[in-house]
Amino acid sequence: MLAAAATFLAVVVASSLLSGKKTKLPLPPGSFGLPIIGQTLSYHRALNVNAGEDWFRRWMTTYGPVSRLSYFNTPTAILAGASGNKFIFSSAAVTAKTTASMARMIGRRTVQDVVGDEHRRVRALILRFLQPDACKRYVAGMDAEVRRHLDAQWKGRTTVAVMPAMKDLTFDVMCTGLFRLGRDDSENDAIRRVLSTEFQQLVKGISVVPLNLPFTSFSKCLAASRRGRRAVSGIIEERRAKLEKGQSSPADDVVTHMIAEGLPDEDIIDNVMFLMIAAHDTTAALLTFLIRYLDANRDAYEKLVYEQEEIARCKAPDEALSWEDLSKMRYTWAAAQETLRLVPPVFSILRETTDDIEFGGYRIPKGWQLLQPTSTTHWDPKIFPEPGRFDPARFMDTSVVPPFCFIPFGGGPRMCPGNEFARVETLVAVHYIVTRFRWKLAPGCDGSYARFPLPYPSQGFLIDIETRNHQTTNG
Numbered sequence: 001m002l003a004a005a006a007t008f009l010a011v012v013v014a015s016s017l018l019s020g021k022k023t024k025l026p027l028p029p030g031s032f033g034l035p036i037i038g039q040t041l042s043y044h045r046a047l048n049v050n051a052g053e054d055w056f057r058r059w060m061t062t063y064g065p066v067s068r069l070s071y072f073n074t075p076t077a078i079l080a081g082a083s084g085n086k087f088i089f090s091s092a093a094v095t096a097k098t099t100a101s102m103a104r105m106i107g108r109r110t111v112q113d114v115v116g117d118e119h120r121r122v123r124a125l126i127l128r129f130l131q132p133d134a135c136k137r138y139v140a141g142m143d144a145e146v147r148r149h150l151d152a153q154w155k156g157r158t159t160v161a162v163m164p165a166m167k168d169l170t171f172d173v174m175c176t177g178l179f180r181l182g183r184d185d186s187e188n189d190a191i192r193r194v195l196s197t198e199f200q201q202l203v204k205g206i207s208v209v210p211l212n213l214p215f216t217s218f219s220k221c222l223a224a225s226r227r228g229r230r231a232v233s234g235i236i237e238e239r240r241a242k243l244e245k246g247q248s249s250p251a252d253d254v255v256t257h258m259i260a261e262g263l264p265d266e267d268i269i270d271n272v273m274f275l276m277i278a279a280h281d282t283t284a285a286l287l288t289f290l291i292r293y294l295d296a297n298r299d300a301y302e303k304l305v306y307e308q309e310e311i312a313r314c315k316a317p318d319e320a321l322s323w324e325d326l327s328k329m330r331y332t333w334a335a336a337q338e339t340l341r342l343v344p345p346v347f348s349i350l351r352e353t354t355d356d357i358e359f360g361g362y363r364i365p366k367g368w369q370l371l372q373p374t375s376t377t378h379w380d381p382k383i384f385p386e387p388g389r390f391d392p393a394r395f396m397d398t399s400v401v402p403p404f405c406f407i408p409f410g411g412g413p414r415m416c417p418g419n420e421f422a423r424v425e426t427l428v429a430v431h432y433i434v435t436r437f438r439w440k441l442a443p444g445c446d447g448s449y450a451r452f453p454l455p456y457p458s459q460g461f462l463i464d465i466e467t468r469n470h471q472t473t474n475g
């Protein structure tokens with residue numbers, strides 16, 4: 001740990017001494033590979049067989065912690081480790097970057113694309129619906145959605161494919177909480193179905209090569225995006241009409257708030273599309289892999305079930321969870337954080353330099369991408385001893401986790417504003433899953449997974465389930 005801290009200090013001091021001087025430092029070591037293709041295919045092939053960590057380990061063994069490569073036909077630098085994370089999260093000369101495929105499907109006016117004051121403004125509009133005070137108000141609605149889903153998709157079954165079930169759940173939680181698509185009318189149900197279908201298709205195109213030729217998977221994603229945008233446009237019209245008639249208020253939901261604040265319709269559509277992508281598969285991956293790790297780690301499972309049973313014991317059978325109940329779920333959230341360390345839904349963070357920068361003795365020109373793999377700290381044995389072991393105890397006291405080493409939600413002014421929403425949703429879902437069901441990996445399912453780029457387990461992670469009696473202790 002001390003050695004890591006010393007290296008970190010040395011690099012930061014060196015970087016700050018160099019900044020400001022117009023020295024001609026060398027470019028980072030590395031290779032741009034073949035023209036156009038660069039390292040894109042080899043990196044994506046590694047992700048597709050869940051070997052992303054090994055890919056980066058090999059690359060860094062060859063070229064060191066600061067290196068260059070070509071990703072999506074753009075010069076790219078990797079600044080590995082805690083010092084690299086700190087630099088990209090705090091440097092004024094670094095901004096967010098969206099892949100070309102994402103920009104074409106989602107739009108170029110999302111909170112992730114805009115910069116400076118515009119970014120601060122749009123982020124504040126969204127944060128109003130994601131900060132802890134807002135999340136408190138979502139608990140009852142999330143509770144009802146989780147119960148509804150478990151009744152419809154788990155109860156009475158013997159086998160469940162976890163990932164598709166969790167995707168459905170998180171999609172509906174987001175529609176109910178963030179976009180206020182109520183459950184009380186058939187029109188809203190129809191909009192949910194359209195959006196859900198289109199977004200299942202759309203997420204497949206997040207990091208593919210954006211080739212819009214007939215029959216490519218990207219052209220299908222673009223078509224899904226067009227249909228999704230039409231549905232979102234319909235929501236905007238309906239919300240604007242209600243606002244004008246005084247039947248709603250900007251505080252009701254994020255779309256009405258954006259309309260009231262005068263955001264152009266195209267910007268609202270881009271942001272709603274982005275939120276739908278950002279909010280739904282990420283949390284579904286967290287829930288799926290948490291269930292997978294609990295299956296494989298009985299000790300952690302027993303502790304987590306004990307914590308949840310203690311809470312269930314104090315509730316009437318149909319009483320919803322409260323904000324206070326969630327504050328007692330410390331071990332459960334530690335287990336979720338350990339899952340995020342081992343299988344972060346977002347494997348690497350992409351940025352772009354807005355000026356020439358100097359880091360670790362190298363020059364990185366303006367316009368280069370920065371690719372920040374989470375694994376260089378999440379899987380570093382000097383930071384997390386025995387990194388492959390699932391050990392929620394690491395996160396029972398987060399003050400011992402060194403800064404800039406645990407980054408599943410990114411960091412700095414672009415850090416994920418949905419982390420609290422994801423935490424609340426995860427805790428509510430886990431409560432009902434573990435108090436109502438026991439599960440084990442189904443025969444023939446090996447629990448392996450690949451990344452596209454989000455982690456997706458083979459067969460969606462099939463489990464055999466049985467219903468447990470309420471108010472009992474460990475299974």
Ligand code: HEM
Nearest residue numbers: 111112278279282283346408409410411414415416418422
């Ligand atoms: C386990 C669940 C989630 C994970 C792991 C996750 C991860 C991330 C990461 C890594 C980033 C990029 C941060 C950076 O560039 O530094 C991000 C950005 C973002 N996320 Fe999440 N996210 C999750 C859930 C959510 C939810 C539930 C929402 C909304 C309800 C959300 C909304 C956003 C938004 C709006 C941004 C862009 C922020 C900006 O550019 O200012 N995320 N997320």
